[in-house]
Amino acid sequence: MIKDISVMIAGKAGDGVLFTGNVLAKILKRQGWEIVTYRDFPSNIRGEATNYTIRASLKKIHGRADSIDVLMAFDCDAIFHHIDSIAHGGIVLCEGSEVSRMTPADRSARTFHAFPMRTLAKEKFGNEIYKNMILLGGLCHILDLDLSVISQVIKETFLERKGPDIVRRNIEAIHLGCEKAKKIVEAHERHLLKRKQDVNRLLISGNEAIGIGALVAGCRFFAAYPICPATEIWQWLIHHFPQNNGLVVQTEDELAAINMALGASYAGARAMTSTSGPGASLMMEGFGLAGMTEVPLVVVHVQRVGPSTGLPTKSEQADLLQWIYGSHGDFPRIVLSPGTIQESLEFTIKAFNLAEKYQCPVILLTEQDYGQNYRTVEKFNLGKIEIDRGKLLTKKELLGLKDYKRFAFTRDGISPRALPSMKNGIHMIEGNEHNEWGYRDETSRNRTKMMEKRMRKLKTARKDLIRPRIWGDKGADIGVIGCGSTLGPIREAIEKLKDSGIEAKFLQIRTLWPFLDKEVRDFISTCKQVFVVDNNYEGQLAQLIYSQVRPKIELESILNYSGHTFRPKDIANPIQKAQ
Amino acid sequence: MIKDISVMIAGKAGDGVLFTGNVLAKILKRQGWEIVTYRDFPSNIRGEATNYTIRASLKKIHGRADSIDVLMAFDCDAIFHHIDSIAHGGIVLCEGSEVSRMTPADRSARTFHAFPMRTLAKEKFGNEIYKNMILLGGLCHILDLDLSVISQVIKETFLERKGPDIVRRNIEAIHLGCEKAKKIVEAHERHLLKRKQDVNRLLISGNEAIGIGALVAGCRFFAAYPICPATEIWQWLIHHFPQNNGLVVQTEDELAAINMALGASYAGARAMTSTSGPGASLMMEGFGLAGMTEVPLVVVHVQRVGPSTGLPTKSEQADLLQWIYGSHGDFPRIVLSPGTIQESLEFTIKAFNLAEKYQCPVILLTEQDYGQNYRTVEKFNLGKIEIDRGKLLTKKELLGLKDYKRFAFTRDGISPRALPSMKNGIHMIEGNEHNEWGYRDETSRNRTKMMEKRMRKLKTARKDLIRPRIWGDKGADIGVIGCGSTLGPIREAIEKLKDSGIEAKFLQIRTLWPFLDKEVRDFISTCKQVFVVDNNYEGQLAQLIYSQVRPKIELESILNYSGHTFRPKDIANPIQKAQ
Amino acid sequence: MMEEKDFHLADPTWCSGCGIYAIFSALKKTSVTLEMKPEEMVVVTGIGCHGRLNNYLKAYGFHTLHGRTLPVAQGVKLANKQLSVIAVSGDGDAYSIGLGHFIHAVRRNVNLTYIVVNNMIYGLTQGQTSPTSRKGFVSKSTPLGSKESPLCGPHLAFVSGGTFIARGFSGAPKQLVRLIEEGIQHTGFSLIEVFSPCVTHNLANTYDWFRKNTFDVDQEKGYDPESREKAWKFLHNRQKLAMGLLYQEKGPSFDDLVLPMKTPLVQSKMFFGQKKLDKILEKFE
Amino acid sequence: MMEEKDFHLADPTWCSGCGIYAIFSALKKTSVTLEMKPEEMVVVTGIGCHGRLNNYLKAYGFHTLHGRTLPVAQGVKLANKQLSVIAVSGDGDAYSIGLGHFIHAVRRNVNLTYIVVNNMIYGLTQGQTSPTSRKGFVSKSTPLGSKESPLCGPHLAFVSGGTFIARGFSGAPKQLVRLIEEGIQHTGFSLIEVFSPCVTHNLANTYDWFRKNTFDVDQEKGYDPESREKAWKFLHNRQKLAMGLLYQEKGPSFDDLVLPMKTPLVQSKMFFGQKKLDKILEKFE
């Protein structure tokens, strides 16, 4: 029985691949399966190849699969491009029929069919646009989709916006596609899914989860400049802030965005900005100001491929060290890396608490793959949401103080905070070095003490940080370390390795800075061999571990800087080879 | 006999401390001594305490001394502030007489005199402004300065700008001060310098040396935004570029500065920008563009104290890792750290060659202490200046090519460069990932190869990089590692340690990135104990060594984040204690 | 009743004769007249000599980054619209590195007051040409004379949807007080540029120079600050620089439009119940 | 003689009907008419749909960063004044993130041509409000309608010392060609803003909308583009948007002033002899 399938829909930008993929994902989710989607689209307006893979599985999954089982292509270029990714036993349906151009080897391993979606659409509806529903209809046969579920999703999608007539025609197109497929696809070629119950689950992207996290964490101010792949956070917030007396501001650039958020936070709001790639580099100056003024701030960075404009719509993890070592000068900062959608939400909430408790910038560092792709997740339950504003003085507490010092030299490094409008709390904050009251002081005595006070906050924060998590068999000799979106492929790689008799475990780093060296050192010390998985060229996570943990053994880097995320085999294979 | 003295002139911003110090430095230099100056001034307009120390020595020196021998103060606050820095046997002259407020212990160890510079100036010239020359006159007695040298320097300073009358009056004031001092300072209190011959030497700051370096390296385009402590480079260039068909542009901000320099370099000019602190953070985006487009670029960063606005007029080394790990994404970059003024000049020239040979951004990372303070140095001799433009195609070569590929996949990673206006060389450059011709290409195959091509340049560059230099006894067990402006205090610390029987050696790192790990590893392997000297809080150099060298032993960090540079004892003492 | 001394934190250390003293003094006066409370005022400054203001004026203060004064100030105001927010920049801060923010703040029209201390030079960095320096101006950065056209902040504001545009002069303190008062009372973004001689580094644009090269629209008979035609006439004068309340346009501010609720954003309810969340999550089912 | 195809590198993939096609075509036409050579043209673009131009137009090309088009373009021109430099931005690139650079480039007046593709929206990022979007404009980023005053690039240029200010329209290709030609021939910084409908994301500001909401000064009788009064009248019209050559002022460019030597900077002698150096070092002795 099939437990796990991947369906790719391929075409050109403008073909409606994204839309069709989203509908299919929803249908499969409603049939009870675990879903992970993977979009591979150009940063172009139109005309270029694009594809969308929907993976559905009986067990929990977090990333894309090793191969594709069903390819539905609007044109045949995609076949040549993806042929190596198509599993043996896979099935390919394409508008035209270029099967003749395949090698015999390729042909014997997969089944190819001409499936004239466009032609049918034009014939039947006089409009190519129905090709997408015809394609879905084809899948309906191949995957044995539940027609009532499909109809329901189609209704949800079109009824309100387009009316019942359009719904009807779309459903007709689906039937048409299904009938057509029945004629050409034989029973043994089908990938039949066992349907499950869909209860208490969501199909959601990381960016949406972050938006929700911000809202429930009490964030009410968001300033940003549009940039891919972070914009969905904004899109989500802009539809939910106004009725909650919150505000989304489109700023003129990223310099304004981070500084405006900082201003709002200084005034007492929970404030956030989000960005990616070039926008993050532009935020470095404001980042340092947040550190120096000890104003809480949450920055979400959804990593795309760099350097420079790079590949704006693809995924990478090459901005870790920028946030850890970036901006001039030393100041406290916290960098979090969520590894699941649930964590995207939870860490966002945590980020606001950490920012206010330790009065420093907190970076939520995620990746395009998590930000923009959809995954199934258990419905979020707020049971335990806590809003901890740290040492924020109440009006009353402040009035009771004799000589309020905003930057008092405290043991834990955290100084009680007063907000503008509070009586008896008047002070100044600034990016220049300052004394306990906040006023400029350039003496080396003050400088040294103030520097130590600020940095001490991170020591205090340590106990409060999100520890790394160990997955897999704790007794294994082989260790794998990774963070963020490498979680999925690493976990699957470990399962794969187990199947071939190799035991491995996985340390998921969830706080990148301050680095929890002890936990990582302990983990490494229980391993004979350690692999560090980095979705970047320089092995940034490995470099970080070397500098912070000073391991006794050499770490082996598994790198990928192709513009794509890892597949399980990209991790399992090198580990297996190294045995 | 006195071999080494430090004279501090102290007052308030606006008192002319800087001017007086500069004149004194020149006089002492002309008397043949090695000079290092050290300015400690506020980032304020006026009113705040400021001081200027001139150290003169018979032997080569590079940094400030452990203590001050002579303090000349325009007001007595300075005495209280600096009392601990004044050497036993030192002498203090101050406008007023607050000696009564000193503790008996302080009084017994040093000599204090009232020296009414202001009063004398007003009495004699009706103008306080002469107080500075009176002060110099006082020093003339204390240090046995050569009056003819003084007169010469005064003439050079004033004759052209102010005329012979002013020269005369200033010299009179010096005589007055000298006579006054003779009356109050006794022979045994004097610090008599043995005069030497001043041949073929310059008194110059690092910023000026960098300016000269740029000019002789063929740099003809400079774009920048004013910022302390980098502005002297600009000041120097703006007086020498116009007659050499070069151009200095004051841009609207640092974003414009780096991008304008990049444009000029793309067009074929050797181009540079300079900045500090916040300006460097703003340049992160353009930095990445230079890396991605493979356009040569030289950025001079004169480090001040961070984070944020920090202490704009003071020295630190807390921006190392920003340039190594900063900007989003991975791309090749070279970071140089000069340790002497001679190196400031040489590395600037080298920077332009490296930038063009490896077609990548090169950062010359220096510190305020080197940038703004003056040191004596042997006159620069251009004998061996080489301008190497790397794989820059000639018009003829280009015409001979069939299908010119700006980003050809070459073995060494370097692709021949054509410049706009050249026939047959038309291509595009961009921050997006691109193919060999420079046009956008988002396939993972191209991405992977192009990434490897770019990064390969650093491997090629390795042999061409400036190796670290070992100072001191190579057989010593104790190793010290540092870079940039810590050279002076480290070298002196080693001499000091030797005096107390402890042998140590010093590895001066001169290329910070790509990190020459082998050399450092070899050095560490010959040591039993290694100290890393970092003029910052986080131990940035030590972190870098850990991540790149993976040393078997623990490194011991000697840190200073006080806003000041190290004194020799700040390094010698912890090493001695650790024995 | 508050007095001036209630807003006086410390004696300033600007060079004696510096134009900024008059602005400091005008701010204290205005605060008294308008019955402001120091704790309800937030003064946001940029980097430059003007940026020292926070060290002397008693109020909540945020000394930001060079050029980023307005983004911070807008953030403060939008988060808590009950605060009086006064942003202060230099000519370099406002019109060079901060120019984009300036014009966008004008068109956004957040209800705050912006004072630009225009000394036609970079003071703190010891005398470089600024965007308002005249053509031919000789300074450390343009020893051969500036070759660029000077910018006029009020004129830029005028064409960018500015709703309150005024120019004062440190040498005319009474008018300055009035302009700042009116600016603070204006609903929306009010720009008050102040000609403020830098006596140390700018020996060209002195008090006298300003007296000779300006004219005061407040003195013009029948001048209507709501007339665009008139404002253009004054602003466009290339011979003499206009001073006074140059243009005013009444209407709602950005904060009025985007934050219609009465409670300021900082006081909005943070906690978010499961029920409300469930409603939101339906879309993802 | 060059032909249009000599400047045609590849067929564009903008959405069909997109206004940028007309600009692409006008650029090719102009290049032919002005007898330019592809290798002596440098086209510097920003990030946005307009930024794809380099992939289609045959010339040296630099696709820079979002908003940094002009600093790069000025650097290219100043380094080699013999090149024809054409910078191309979108409305977001020019007037949002790049606004400071834009105005400073105007006042600096480097001899290059700047084309701003104004579609009143962010095209590449799929439809957010831009600084030229009208008040009330509904988009992904302002679902409740934009609350900010739109900016007018030509007007900003006019008050910032602009010496060539024109506006064309993708729907009026002949005029567009002429404006670009005149712009390239102008000595100094020439701005040609082009209304260029985004047929995919901006369904409000269509070809028709522009036809209805613009007027063409080139059609006005006796119009003198050197009159500041007239230019103001046209620019200040709040009902309809002015098109045509709005203002021109003749004089030397920045490069003329700061680089008086004939040889372009890139060709200046790099090597610097010891003798010359010794002379320089004297000051430090």
Ligand SMILES: Cc1ncc(C[n+]2csc(CCOP(=O)(O)OP(=O)(O)O)c2C)c(N)n1
């Ligand atoms: C990003 C950045 N660049 C440069 C500087 C250096 N800097 C400090 S103040 C200043 C200019 C000050 O001029 P202005 O804004 O006119 O203020 P003024 O001192 O004249 O009041 C500059 C360039 C800085 N602090 N930050």
Ligand SMILES: Cc1ncc(C[n+]2csc(CCOP(=O)(O)OP(=O)(O)O)c2C)c(N)n1
């Ligand atoms: C620093 C930075 N911020 C954001 C982006 C994302 N981005 C790409 S294009 C664009 C706006 C495009 O709008 P416009 O300039 O009007 O060009 P158009 O696509 O409409 O031609 C944005 C915000 C970016 N590339 N860089």
Ligand code: SF4
């Ligand atoms: S330097 Fe100029 S602007 Fe600054 S305080 Fe002195 S006079 Fe005022």
Ligand code: SF4
């Ligand atoms: S999205 Fe708009 S601007 Fe971009 S190519 Fe399509 S129509 Fe043109």
Ligand SMILES: [Mg+2]
């Ligand atoms: Mg100024």
Ligand SMILES: [Mg+2]
């Ligand atoms: Mg646009």
